[in-house]
Amino acid sequence: MNVVLLSGGSGKRLWPLSNEVRSKQFLKIFKLSEECGREVSDDAVYESMVQRVYRQIRAVDPEATVTIATSKSQVSALQNQLGQDVRISVEPCRRDTFPAIALAAAFLHDKMGVDGEEAVVVCPVDPCVDEDYFMAIKKLWELAQEGEANIVLMGIDPTYPSEKYGYVMPKTKDPVAEVETFKEKPDLETAKKYVEAGGLWNGGVFGFKLSYVLDRAHELMDFTDYEDLFAKYETLTKISFDYAVVEHEKSIAVMRFAGRWKDLGTWNTLTEAMEERIVGNARLNETCENVHVINELGIPILGMGLKNLVIAASPDGILVSDKEQSSYLKPYVDAMDQKIMFAEKSWGSFRVLDVKPESLTILVTLNPGHGMNYHSHQRREEVWTIISGEGEVILDGVCREVKAGDVICIPAGQRHLARAKTGLQIIEVQLGKDISVTDKIKHELA
Amino acid sequence: MNVVLLSGGSGKRLWPLSNEVRSKQFLKIFKLSEECGREVSDDAVYESMVQRVYRQIRAVDPEATVTIATSKSQVSALQNQLGQDVRISVEPCRRDTFPAIALAAAFLHDKMGVDGEEAVVVCPVDPCVDEDYFMAIKKLWELAQEGEANIVLMGIDPTYPSEKYGYVMPKTKDPVAEVETFKEKPDLETAKKYVEAGGLWNGGVFGFKLSYVLDRAHELMDFTDYEDLFAKYETLTKISFDYAVVEHEKSIAVMRFAGRWKDLGTWNTLTEAMEERIVGNARLNETCENVHVINELGIPILGMGLKNLVIAASPDGILVSDKEQSSYLKPYVDAMDQKIMFAEKSWGSFRVLDVKPESLTILVTLNPGHGMNYHSHQRREEVWTIISGEGEVILDGVCREVKAGDVICIPAGQRHLARAKTGLQIIEVQLGKDISVTDKIKHELA
Numbered sequence: 086m087n088v089v090l091l092s093g094g095s096g097k098r099l100w101p102l103s104n105e106v107r108s109k110q111f112l113k114i115f116k117l118s119e120e121c122g123r124e125v126s127d128d129a130v131y132e133s134m135v136q137r138v139y140r141q142i143r144a145v146d147p148e149a150t151v152t153i154a155t156s157k158s159q160v161s162a163l164q165n166q167l168g169q170d171v172r173i174s175v176e177p178c179r180r181d182t183f184p185a186i187a188l189a190a191a192f193l194h195d196k197m198g199v200d201g202e203e204a205v206v207v208c209p210v211d212p213c214v215d216e217d218y219f220m221a222i223k224k225l226w227e228l229a230q231e232g233e234a235n236i237v238l239m240g241i242d243p244t245y246p247s248e249k250y251g252y253v254m255p256k257t258k259d260p261v262a263e264v265e266t267f268k269e270k271p272d273l274e275t276a277k278k279y280v281e282a283g284g285l286w287n288g289g290v291f292g293f294k295l296s297y298v299l300d301r302a303h304e305l306m307d308f309t310d311y312e313d314l315f316a317k318y319e320t321l322t323k324i325s326f327d328y329a330v331v332e333h334e335k336s337i338a339v340m341r342f343a344g345r346w347k348d349l350g351t352w353n354t355l356t357e358a359m360e361e362r363i364v365g366n367a368r369l370n371e372t373c374e375n376v377h378v379i380n381e382l383g384i385p386i387l388g389m390g391l392k393n394l395v396i397a398a399s400p401d402g403i404l405v406s407d408k409e410q411s412s413y414l415k416p417y418v419d420a421m422d423q424k425i426m427f428a429e430k431s432w433g434s435f436r437v438l439d440v441k442p443e444s445l446t447i448l449v450t451l452n453p454g455h456g457m458n459y460h461s462h463q464r465r466e467e468v469w470t471i472i473s474g475e476g477e478v479i480l481d482g483v484c485r486e487v488k489a490g491d492v493i494c495i496p497a498g499q500r501h502l503a504r505a506k507t508g509l510q511i512i513e514v515q516l517g518k519d520i521s522v523t524d525k526i527k528h529e530l531a
Numbered sequence: 532m533n534v535v536l537l538s539g540g541s542g543k544r545l546w547p548l549s550n551e552v553r554s555k556q557f558l559k560i561f562k563l564s565e566e567c568g569r570e571v572s573d574d575a576v577y578e579s580m581v582q583r584v585y586r587q588i589r590a591v592d593p594e595a596t597v598t599i600a601t602s603k604s605q606v607s608a609l610q611n612q613l614g615q616d617v618r619i620s621v622e623p624c625r626r627d628t629f630p631a632i633a634l635a636a637a638f639l640h641d642k643m644g645v646d647g648e649e650a651v652v653v654c655p656v657d658p659c660v661d662e663d664y665f666m667a668i669k670k671l672w673e674l675a676q677e678g679e680a681n682i683v684l685m686g687i688d689p690t691y692p693s694e695k696y697g698y699v700m701p702k703t704k705d706p707v708a709e710v711e712t713f714k715e716k717p718d719l720e721t722a723k724k725y726v727e728a729g730g731l732w733n734g735g736v737f738g739f740k741l742s743y744v745l746d747r748a749h750e751l752m753d754f755t756d757y758e759d760l761f762a763k764y765e766t767l768t769k770i771s772f773d774y775a776v777v778e779h780e781k782s783i784a785v786m787r788f789a790g791r792w793k794d795l796g797t798w799n800t801l802t803e804a805m806e807e808r809i810v811g812n813a814r815l816n817e818t819c820e821n822v823h824v825i826n827e828l829g830i831p832i833l834g835m836g837l838k839n840l841v842i843a844a845s846p847d848g849i850l851v852s853d854k855e856q857s858s859y860l861k862p863y864v865d866a867m868d869q870k871i872m873f874a875e876k877s878w879g880s881f882r883v884l885d886v887k888p889e890s891l892t893i894l895v896t897l898n899p900g901h902g903m904n905y906h907s908h909q910r911r912e913e914v915w916t917i918i919s920g921e922g923e924v925i926l927d928g929v930c931r932e933v934k935a936g937d938v939i940c941i942p943a944g945q946r947h948l949a950r951a952k953t954g955l956q957i958i959e960v961q962l963g964k965d966i967s968v969t970d971k972i973k974h975e976l977a
Contacts, residue, residue, distance in 0.1 A: 100833070101830075101831075101833075368863065370859070370863060382849075383886065384847060385547075385849070386849045387849070387850050387851070387863055388851045389850075389853060389857060389863070390856030394851070396849075402832065402833065403828075403830065404832075404833050405832065405835075405837060405842055406835035406836060406837075407837060410836030411835060413816070417816060417833055418833070421814075421831055439884055439894050440829065446892070446894075446918070446958050448885050466936060470914045470960040472887055472890035472892070473889060473890065489889065489962065490962050492938060510887065512885070514918060516916075516918065
């Protein structure tokens with residue numbers, strides 16, 4: 086099958102573990118169970134939503150082609166978690182799901198040579214599901230390939246009358262049925278009526294032939310091919326696939342799914358899906374009830390006498406919230422002057438250790454075999470102290486080997502990079518009056 | 532008047548803000564009100580218990596002689612908070628209050644030349660009180676100077692039948708009365724009876740003439756003078772002043788005190804005394820009730836929907852506790868493998884930024900005009916990057932001036948120190964296989 090995973094969102098609702106560069110799908114909070122059949126080392130027993138979904142798809146269909154549609158800012162994290170070879174349709178900026186799906190379709194057709202007659206299933210990257218979900222996705226892909234309907238959706242059998250989801254009303258109770266109508270997120274009373282009337286939650290999954298969505302895209306947007314659409318991407322109107330396409334389509338089928346399906350959009354729902362109460366260095370005394378802790382800091386957390394709380398700590402901040410209240414997190418996080426203190430990059434990661442008016446101290450971790458871009462800074466010097474590993478640095482074209490204990494002073498203007506042979510860790514002290522991530526000039530390596 | 536402040540305790544009950552080198556009396560959690568008449572800069576609006584008590588004594592009696600009796604490990608913090616000139620009777624190790632008071636008395640008599648006929652008041656450094664308490668202390672000192680009783684105690688008018696304090700039973704209801712008897716910490720029912728019978732809380736304050744306590748000391752311990760007692764200190768038996776002296780004395784008076792008096796031994800009582808709900812970078816949403824936050828980390832804390840909690844965060848760890856439950860903290864902290872991540876020293880402070888198997892990264896802050904001891908390490912090298920300020924370093928006897936941006940590499944075995952001209956901040960990376968605080972050799976500066 087051919088699957089496009091939509092990986093979106095800046096995920097402020099899961100602050101402080103998610104930030105502008107690390108969306109919730111990258112949080113490593115799911116314990117890898119032994120049934121996965123993978124060798125698990127001590128410090129790699131957790132996987133993220135995106136790693137889990139990627140693994141589950143391959144388990145169901147080892148031949149599946151998976152493309153991830155996402156913004157530029159997530160590419161490094163995806164490569165870090167799924168490997169350099171992961172197939173990504175990069176969105177130059179955020180333009181909602183219709184432009185994103187159109188771009189991914191053009192990418193598959195024009196760049197990957199996928200035939201217009203081949204079906205594609207688009208689904209969100211972040212549902213918490215079991216493998217039966219992806220068996221259903223495969224079935225849905227087959228239905229789309231058969232082509233009786235132009236679009237095939239997944240309808241989740243509701244377990245309660247939820248106000249959080251849109252509803253799909255099918256014409257019959259058959260496993261696959263024509264869609265009668267769509268309903269927006271209802272209030273509780275209306276939700277009850279929808280459920281009584283046989284309504285299903287809209288799971289945000291769309292199956293169609295590639296040519297179908299490309300035709301719709303050409304009707305609604307003026308572009309020639311993938312390159313052209315990519316170049317124009319910033320000028321496109323933000324519009325969802327539902328509004329742009331689904332609402333205007335007569336030929337839509339919905340396939341029922343009754344397995345585990347959870348939307349992990351808030352701390353409340355996310356902690357429900359966690360198999361362990363504690364991830365990271367934390368202890369809860371015996372009087373704690375229904376408390377979850379995720380601690381990404383190097384210091385211990387002690388919880389005493391707590392009820393129905395989530396505690397989440399990262400280099401970005403510390404959240405202590407009643408689980409119900411955690412749904413109302415976003416405006417408070419929006420109001421914060423939030424600096425990004427940690428990020429996964431394609432080559433490894435960085436973590437801010439200390440911030441001063443005229444200096445910034447960072448721990449840089451380069452994964453074995455990886456290196457940073459060749460670059461220079463105009464308004465800051467840097468001092469690197471290698472604290473572990475072996476590798477090389479290039480300074481204004483001159484290469485030298487480095488190992489733990491070496492110190493490299495990089496004046497402003499000097500082009501530089503570091504590459505890791507073994508995993509390389511560097512304490513980087515940035516010094517200057519005007520330190521900014523924007524002060525970075527990339528250079529070609531001669 | 533002549534006051535000896537007993538500054539004790541490792542303060543695990545206020546983890547993570549107190550640790551082995553930073554007792555609760557050093558926590559800066561009391562907002563300096565403008566009535567103090569001090570100029571207050573933006574980052575110095577809080578004072579610690581010890582600073583507050585020191586200031587209150589001077590306000591009541593500018594001529595007061597204050598001596599702090601404490602262990603070696605607290606000297607740096609005391610000098611940091613009260614200035615280099617603070618008078619300290621240093622205990623070589625902890626031996627409970629009788630040896631501590633005897634040593635302080637010998638210190639005053641033999642080193643400071645205080646006459647044996649002069650009265651001294653010994654009181655704990657950590658009660659939360661107003662200035663009227665020290666007016667009472669002054670009155671108590673005058674009573675001790677008059678010498679009608681050998682010991683004068685302070686009896687706190689009980690506001691409720693507490694199980695936490697020992698009781699003093701006076702013979703009469705007069706403001707100053709002879710003591711009938713002492714009672715250990717009672718259970719609730721017994722406490723009620725004591726209060727009904729006119730009992731007072733024992734405030735841990737003792738007034739006496741210096742010769743009185745020196746005589747008791749010579750009776751119970753074999754020593755000649757201060758130097759001798761100091762040299763023998765480690766061999767002394769641990770015993771409290773109450774057991775060793777008070778219980779055997781017939782001539783004891785108790786002076787009533789009915790003003791504000793709080794023992795701030797647990798988070799529960801400490802937060803009651805805080806004038807502000809939040810100290811440091813934190814926000815509580817409007818659904819929080821009776822929550823206190825003290826945040827010494829550089830990252831924000833957000834609390835949502837919390838009730839009756841204390842949140843305390845420091846480089847040592849993060850506590851989230853129900854206020855009642857916080858009294859049971861100590862065993863959990865004892866069970867932790869706690870590393871000291873932050874300490875105030877006489878010359879400034881340090882904070883651990885990163886810990887790796889073969890490296891340790893530290894932010895070192897040297898106060899203006901201060902310097903570290905001249906020392907070397909056998910099993911580690913150090914890389915210093917100066918991030919702010921100006922000063923000088925001495926390396927194997929060679930002095931050089933340093934400023935922000937300078938990098939100093941110190942191989943194992945090299946003698947070194949840094950001194951600050953202006954406030955000097957250094958990122959220090961320690962590198963070696965066996966990094967330990969014990970790997971430090973002090974040297975004389977030629």
